[in-house]
Each structure stands twice: as C-alpha cells, then as structure tokens.
Amino acid sequence: MTASAEVAPTHSLSQDRRAAAGEDPAKRRQILEGARRAFVGLGFDAASMNDVVREAGVSKSTLYVYFRSKEELFRALIECEREAYLTEVEALLTDPGEPAETLRRYGRRLARLVMSPEAMHAKRTVIAVAARMPELGREFYRHGPARGLALLIAYFEKACAAGTLAIDDVPLAAAQFVELSTAGILRRRFFDDEAPPVSDAEMAHVVDEAVRLFMAGYGLGAK
Template identity: 40%
Template sequence: MNSLDIAPEHPALDDGIDSAKRRQILEGARQVFLAEGFDGASMGEIAKAAGVSKGTLYVYFSSKEALFEALTVEEKRGLAEVMFRIDADDPDVRNVLTQLGTSYLSHMGNPEHISSVRMVIGAANKLPQLGQVFYEAGPCRGIARLKSYFDHQVEAGRLDIEDTSIAAQHFLDLCQSGVMRRLLFAVGTRPTEEEIKKNVANALRVFFAAYGPKTGASRS
C-alpha cells in the first residue's frame, strides 16, 4: 500500500475531515519523531501525541516507516515552496539570489530543520529509501527550480553557465558554507542576521566571479 493512501478496508472519509485528521496525525508524528528520533518513536506514542486511537492511525498510515515518509515529503515540499519562489523572468539576478540565499540560510538554520536532518541521517543507514525521499522532496526540488531560473538568465545573456544544475548546487552550497556543518554537530547557535548577510554576500561574490556574464553579453 502506498504510504499516502488510506487503507482499502476502511470506507473513504469526507475529504475535508480526512485532510484535517491526516494533518493532525502528521503534527503528532512530527513532535514524537523530533523528540525521540525515528528508532525511538512508536506508533502508540504518535497516536497519543496526535490525539487519535492506534486504530485510526493505522487507517491513514500502514507503518511507522510510511508515516515518516509522508511527513518527510510534506515538510520538505512545503519548505521548497517557501524558499524557492522565483520569478523566472526577473532580470535582477543579484537581487533574486540575495533574497533566495537569505531565505534559504534562515530556514536551513532553524533548529527544527537541523533536528530533522539529523533524524533522517540517523535512519538512512537502516532505511535508505527515507534518505532518498528526504533528498528528492527538498534539495532536488529546490535545485530544479533554481536551475530553471538560471536557464532563463543564461538564455538572456545575464549569466554564463555551462551546467545550470551544477551552478544551482554551487550557489546553495556557498550560502550555507561553514554554517550547516557546525549546526549539525551542535556547535554554536543558529546564524544571526549579520552572519546570514555575510555568507550570502560572499556566496554572490564567488558565484558571479565564476558565472557572471561576459562583458556586453546581456541581451536584456
């Protein structure tokens, strides 16, 4: 059974009620997974935190793995939607990347996000498909959106990039340089506004040195 489906032996519920109940369960699961980790969490604890019976929990999710997968996909997709709202036709590349880099680093440094990353890393060795789901739902979607923006800017002559997918990865890695590593190891606190501003400015400097337009190349 697909992890996002309702068990077939139970009658379908009203869409609105069903959606609300599913969100209620996912919120309870998020609390338990963050507090206990994947291995330490149990379906009983999740049902209690969500305020539902174990029977109701299993109507929506067939296993702890299915629930974790659904939570991962929903949270990472939501994060990608928030961080990667990019107007493909916006010609001000520096401003677009400044806003994106600031939003990206702010969200990546959120303590709950760091806890989620640690949790997935801890579970990935035993359940590698969960690591893949996490990666595809978040980083891959963000890189794809940024790649699409770069494709437009290369076509307009505002950037000079041979592989826009690699360039998208480069920019995001430059933004989080030094920050994510220390946070994953619980060294220091989340980045300050000043630190974020400095990281993004440095990322832009290196990015445009590598991928900036050739003199007179812009066709805007």
C-alpha cells in the first residue's frame, strides 16, 4: 500500500466524523445565535471565533465541528434568514387576480425585512468585506435579492397572463416595485445608524403609495 493510499481513508473518515458530529439542530442554532450576538455587538471584522465561543456557550472544539470559519458562520446566518423569508414570500405571491392587495402584503413584508436591524447589519457587513471577499457579495446577491426578485417576476407574469396587470418589461417592473416599497426610508437608515427607527405606520404609508403608483402605471386601464 502506498503512502497516499494510507492517507486518503483517514481524511475521509475525519470528514465523515465531522459531518456526523455536527448534526444536532439545537446545537447548531445555539452556535448561530451566539455568532449573531458576536457579529452584531463587535462587528464582523472585530469578532473572533473565541468571541463566538463565549457568546454561544460552547467549546472551541464543538464550534469547529459545526463551522470552520467566521465566513462560514456568516453565510449560515444569512441562509437561515433568507430561506425563511423566501418561503414566506412565495406563499404571499399566489393570487394573480388581486395584484394590488397581494403587492400591499408583499411590500409590507419586504419593508419590514430590509429595514430590520439584522438585515441592515448583514448588508453593511457584506459591503464592508466585498472588496477582499467578492465571492461573498456575489453569493449574497444571487441567493438572496436575485431569488426574491425572481419570485416577484414570476408573479407579475402570472398576473399579466390573468389580465390583471399590463407590463411590457416585467423584470424592470419587479425591480421598480422593490425600490418603491422602501423609497425614502431605506437609504436613510442604511447610512445613518443614528436615524430614528422607521415606524410600522410610516412603512405602511410608503408601501401603500408604492402600490398606488405601480397600479397607476401597470394596472387595468393604465394603458
């Protein structure tokens, strides 16, 4: 048996043990919550794996069984939030016969998500590290905003087929509605961390006006 043949099974066994040992959902959630506190409290760059260990209340060996790096932890945190949101959005975008009411519900949910402290922190972190980790920025967009936009595009196509919307450029219209749903409030909160929180009433007003403007341009009788 060659030396390389001896090493390969050992490496495979090590990875198998790592996967098997890292399958406790409760422990994984505990670590992720600890990472969330560490990243929010200290900032992604300043936080260390030791800080995550302290916040999560686990040993370093346990942490590394589940996650090998801060980047892997950050990706996992984003993925948890993203999948829950996309599942919820998909359930909202189901009635092509009532686009105004559907968009009102969708827009309010979207505004609450993107204005949340967790989402603000995630976006700021991605932008801060994108210069040295461009793949993280690409991954964040492709698996998050781009997927959400695709769901809205699919809904608009169904509404157009049902005759409740009349849109020539569906991808552009989807992007327009996303921007309208947080117009005037997102950038203020994003760049000014001392800006007062946006109230539910203010978000609802912005979304209601977004729906009114959107339906005026793309609704029945608009063209």
